[in-house]
Amino acid sequence: MSDSQYRIRVKRGDFELEVQGDRQWVEKKFEELTSRDAITSLETQVLPTRKEEKPKGGELPVSLAEFLKQRGNPQQHAVLVVLFGYWLFHKENTRAFNVRDISSCYNDARIPESTNTSQYLNNAQADGYFKRVEEKKDGFVTWTITPTGEKYIEK
Numbered sequence: 001m002s003d004s005q006y007r008i009r010v011k012r013g014d015f016e017l018e019v020q021g022d023r024q025w026v027e028k029k030f031e032e033l034t035s036r037d038a039i040t041s042l043e044t045q046v047l048p049t050r051k052e053e054k055p056k057g058g059e060l061p062v063s064l065a066e067f068l069k070q071r072g073n074p075q076q077h078a079v080l081v082v083l084f085g086y087w088l089f090h091k092e093n094t095r096a097f098n099v100r101d102i103s104s105c106y107n108d109a110r111i112p113e114s115t116n117t118s119q120y121l122n123n124a125q126a127d128g129y130f131k132r133v134e135e136k137k138d139g140f141v142t143w144t145i146t147p148t149g150e151k152y153i154e155k
Contacts, residue, residue: 006021006022006026010128019033028141060087068109071083084097098140128148129149129152130149
């Protein structure tokens with residue numbers, strides 16, 4: 001912003017007003033826009049709003065247990081592993097996860113872990129839900145969820 005530019009920004013709740021330009025114009029326009037008459041007309045006028053896009057898959061709940069509840073509390077480990085991969089990728093921002101990360105999800109959700117989680121990860125890869133990643137994490141093979149896996153969870 002150059003020296004000749006001046007800006008005022010006010011935010012109250014969901015309403016935000018920002019005016020930028022030369023100082024004299026900004027102060028005049030700001031006074032005009034914040035006068036009681038201008039605010040009253042804004043309150044009574046219905047303005048079209050831009051529909052905000054939700055993140056892919058909608059808003060995820062705060063806890064993994066709530067996420068599983070939303071998905072019908074599946075009991076099959078094959079489904080749980082893909083759900084956990086989705087959760088790690090979208091909620092935890094873990095782009096590459098390993099068997100330990102999936103095991104942690106079982107603990108977080110308070111669900112008894114499968115006796116063969118690695119096999120379920122390999123099966124998810126064979127089904128096209130996960131893809132192996134070159135890098136290893138803590139010495140373990142890592143995966144990431146594929147678009148096919150995301151669609152499977154979001155359906």
